[in-house]
Amino acid sequence: MKRYILQRFLQLIPVLIGITFLSFAMMRIAGSDAITELYGGKGAVAQEIIDQKRAELGLDRPFVEQYFSWLGGMLTGDMGTSYVSGRDVFKTFVSKLPATLLLTALSILATVLISIPLGVLAAVRHDRFTDYLLRFLSFIGNSLPNFFVALLLMQVLSIRLGWLPVISSGTGFKSAVMPTLTLAIAMSAKYMRQVRATVLEELNKDYVTGAQARGVRGRVILWRSVLKASMLTIITLLALSIGSLLGGTAIIESIFMWDGVGKLAVDAITMRDYPLIQAYVVWMAIIYVLVNLVTDLLYHALDPRIRLGVSR
Amino acid sequence: MSEVTVRKQKIKKDTVRIRLILFGSLALLLLLCSIFSDYLTPYDPYLQDLGNAKAPPSAAHLFGTDRYGRDMLSRVIVGSRTSIYSTLLLVGIVTALGTAVGVFCGWHGKWIDTVLMRISDMFLAFPGLVFAMAVAGVLGGGLQNAIIALAAISWPKYARIARSQTLAQKETPWLKAALLSGSGTWKILFKHVLPNIIGPILVTSMLDIGTMMMELAGLSFLGLGAKPPTAEWGSMMSDTRSLLTTRPWVTLAPGFAIFVSVMIFNLLGDTIRDYADPKSRRR
Amino acid sequence: MDELLRYDHVDISYNGVQVVKDLSFVVSPGEILGIVGESGSGKSTLIKAAMGLLGSSGLVTRGDIWYKGKNLPDLSPAELRRLNGPELAMIFQYAGSSFCPIRTVGAQLYESMTEHEAISREQFRACAGSLLEKLGFEDPGRILASYPFELSGGMQQRIGIAAAMLLNPGVLFADEPTSALDVSVQKQVVEEMLLVRRTFGTAIVLVTHNIGVIGAMADKVLVMRNGETVEYGETGQVLNRPREAYTRLLMSAVPRLRR
Numbered sequence: 006m007k008r009y010i011l012q013r014f015l016q017l018i019p020v021l022i023g024i025t026f027l028s029f030a031m032m033r034i035a036g037s038d039a040i041t042e043l044y045g046g047k048g049a050v051a052q053e054i055i056d057q058k059r060a061e062l063g064l065d066r067p068f069v070e071q072y073f074s075w076l077g078g079m080l081t082g083d084m085g086t087s088y089v090s091g092r093d094v095f096k097t098f099v100s101k102l103p104a105t106l107l108l109t110a111l112s113i114l115a116t117v118l119i120s121i122p123l124g125v126l127a128a129v130r131h132d133r134f135t136d137y138l139l140r141f142l143s144f145i146g147n148s149l150p151n152f153f154v155a156l157l158l159m160q161v162l163s164i165r166l167g168w169l170p171v172i173s174s175g176t177g178f179k180s181a182v183m184p185t186l187t188l189a190i191a192m193s194a195k196y197m198r199q200v201r202a203t204v205l206e207e208l209n210k211d212y213v214t215g216a217q218a219r220g221v222r223g224r225v226i227l228w229r230s231v232l233k234a235s236m237l238t239i240i241t242l243l244a245l246s247i248g249s250l251l252g253g254t255a256i257i258e259s260i261f262m263w264d265g266v267g268k269l270a271v272d273a274i275t276m277r278d279y280p281l282i283q284a285y286v287v288w289m290a291i292i293y294v295l296v297n298l299v300t301d302l303l304y305h306a307l308d309p310r311i312r313l314g315v316s317r
Numbered sequence: 318m319s320e321v322t323v324r325k326q327k328i329k330k331d332t333v334r335i336r337l338i339l340f341g342s343l344a345l346l347l348l349l350c351s352i353f354s355d356y357l358t359p360y361d362p363y364l365q366d367l368g369n370a371k372a373p374p375s376a377a378h379l380f381g382t383d384r385y386g387r388d389m390l391s392r393v394i395v396g397s398r399t400s401i402y403s404t405l406l407l408v409g410i411v412t413a414l415g416t417a418v419g420v421f422c423g424w425h426g427k428w429i430d431t432v433l434m435r436i437s438d439m440f441l442a443f444p445g446l447v448f449a450m451a452v453a454g455v456l457g458g459g460l461q462n463a464i465i466a467l468a469a470i471s472w473p474k475y476a477r478i479a480r481s482q483t484l485a486q487k488e489t490p491w492l493k494a495a496l497l498s499g500s501g502t503w504k505i506l507f508k509h510v511l512p513n514i515i516g517p518i519l520v521t522s523m524l525d526i527g528t529m530m531m532e533l534a535g536l537s538f539l540g541l542g543a544k545p546p547t548a549e550w551g552s553m554m555s556d557t558r559s560l561l562t563t564r565p566w567v568t569l570a571p572g573f574a575i576f577v578s579v580m581i582f583n584l585l586g587d588t589i590r591d592y593a594d595p596k597s598r599r600r
Numbered sequence: 601m602d603e604l605l606r607y608d609h610v611d612i613s614y615n616g617v618q619v620v621k622d623l624s625f626v627v628s629p630g631e632i633l634g635i636v637g638e639s640g641s642g643k644s645t646l647i648k649a650a651m652g653l654l655g656s657s658g659l660v661t662r663g664d665i666w667y668k669g670k671n672l673p674d675l676s677p678a679e680l681r682r683l684n685g686p687e688l689a690m691i692f693q694y695a696g697s698s699f700c701p702i703r704t705v706g707a708q709l710y711e712s713m714t715e716h717e718a719i720s721r722e723q724f725r726a727c728a729g730s731l732l733e734k735l736g737f738e739d740p741g742r743i744l745a746s747y748p749f750e751l752s753g754g755m756q757q758r759i760g761i762a763a764a765m766l767l768n769p770g771v772l773f774a775d776e777p778t779s780a781l782d783v784s785v786q787k788q789v790v791e792e793m794l795l796v797r798r799t800f801g802t803a804i805v806l807v808t809h810n811i812g813v814i815g816a817m818a819d820k821v822l823v824m825r826n827g828e829t830v831e832y833g834e835t836g837q838v839l840n841r842p843r844e845a846y847t848r849l850l851m852s853a854v855p856r857l858r859r
Binding site for chain 1: 449454568572584
């Protein structure tokens, strides 16, 4: 197990280098634009000023050198300054991160609370009315774009019923309800299907028949064996869906004016504030990779087959 | 001796054929609607009528009118062309690109396979939409760039499927026979490999149409896709967001259009998967 | 002659497709009945029907399965569950996979027992320990603490038998119990089942395609083909003087296992 953890950490290095290099290259390819953007709409700017600015931003040095100096900066928390506000990118980013993490955590919590019980219920009531109803609802949820859900919720909950504020003020409970709900609806719809499929697959395994033959009640088989065995897959699937959640937060944060990194990124993208976009992409990727790593390790810690080192 | 007991068994009917016909025709209807959208609109979707601006839904204007008095129903119908075309184009590009890379990797093997697969790992390690937003942002928005951005994050999945299928094909006796008989590489790839691996790939792309449509609309909603005045559902919604408080129909009508289209494509995708893989029907 | 289990003109269908046709036989207490046939002849379905393990798509569409005065196909799932364990038990072809892979064997045996009688963990340990010792296991404590995948194939099969015997059932159904094993291990499992009958007087319904195993164990034989009875009678009679061509064919196809 210790060797496995070490191995996984070592595997992480090329992935992280790849991710950072990819983000860096992407931004640099558009980098010449950044200068034009910076001075765009300000009339003709002398070539000297442009060159000077390029030198200042380090854009005149060789590509790989630029990458390593940027990577070095990243590791020490120096991610440059925003083209637009002139503020330190890392500090700005870190100050907005808690709001996003809060929203993400709330949405995951809501998703888990909604979809695991419903997914299990649908699997247990396989091909009966409850199953059909839940599948139908999940189908609808799967076909709703999250920004549409956001606007629908706004229209109904705030404008029509007046229960909640239209845009969030700060990160209080009332402001968090709609963004959380929006993200949880889309995620639950997808996740419920996966939970159902996982539990169904588990229910069709031989050990269920075995337990039935020993006269164990269906309820007991479900709670003690099937759910325990399904949890491994269910946790992994949850971690995998965090990737789409991270992307989803960007749109939802900017719709509900939730002051997190997602909104920061959307604003930065609109303004072409490259250092900020870069920071966002790299950090989101790192968070995603780390979440996957933790899940993978958790999976290994929970499964006795792997924990005891029996390969099968 | 007593009579032998008889018990009646309920047999579940297999509805996959009926569903295939039903959802297939709905999808076809949607496609026809987008192809002939110009002839189906009750009004000119770009014609402004300021005297009749922001009118609520009525018999004359089923979805009401927007702030310039343009008929929303006509705009939604015309929007179907941009939204559906660009989605299908995107799915087509991703499928073709991913399949090409995957077949090449699987067939060629060696270092090129390793390199390309490491690159696809890298893409899979990214949270997809985050990356797409950044790419679209860097490229400067526009429908074309949004398609490029989404294609950039979506190909690895297809490459992996195509690669593993190609590897499996390489091991089959008929392919070994074809190789021994000295058929050319291209002939083998197109006559023997591709027809045998295309099934699972096409099923995957059918299942992805709905998601891609939502992602494309999402980028447009953020201003990173189609730009006004082009009628596209996502951008129409962000364009009219300020009217949500007072004239919700203007903002929500394109949303319902996205919802219905995505739903139809999802239903069709699921049905095709069930049809292609009878085992999944039990799920 | 007293009877324990009687199949009376049984038809079984899966999704409207008939897999067992008009099958009848009787099993007395302590008797071993061997059911032999090719794979797909419906023999496994036959014994699953008695224990209500056909799943949602399978059904006994005609006929009765009588056990101690109860008609099994007409019992409610709850009533049938109460019989599974103390009255009817089963050994599977892959007994290892009849246990949940992420729980220990002991935990699952304890669970099976508590589903039928109030028993403390200590009582269970003593009871399971003495059963395993009677069945010739060397280190019961270690086996109960193991996960199924930690045991060898033969050991999994033997623990499957022990699990089935936990509540001393009247009938033991064995579904190809030796088919997944090496010949040397097959012999151990056959011995184990014979020991079970000697020790507990349990009737065994043994389903297999291996005529050798039948010859080594069964008192009576039923030969099946495509869901129908080909031949039914005393083992010595059927195997030494088969009346049907199909039985002769089956016998010539399989090597014999000597005791």
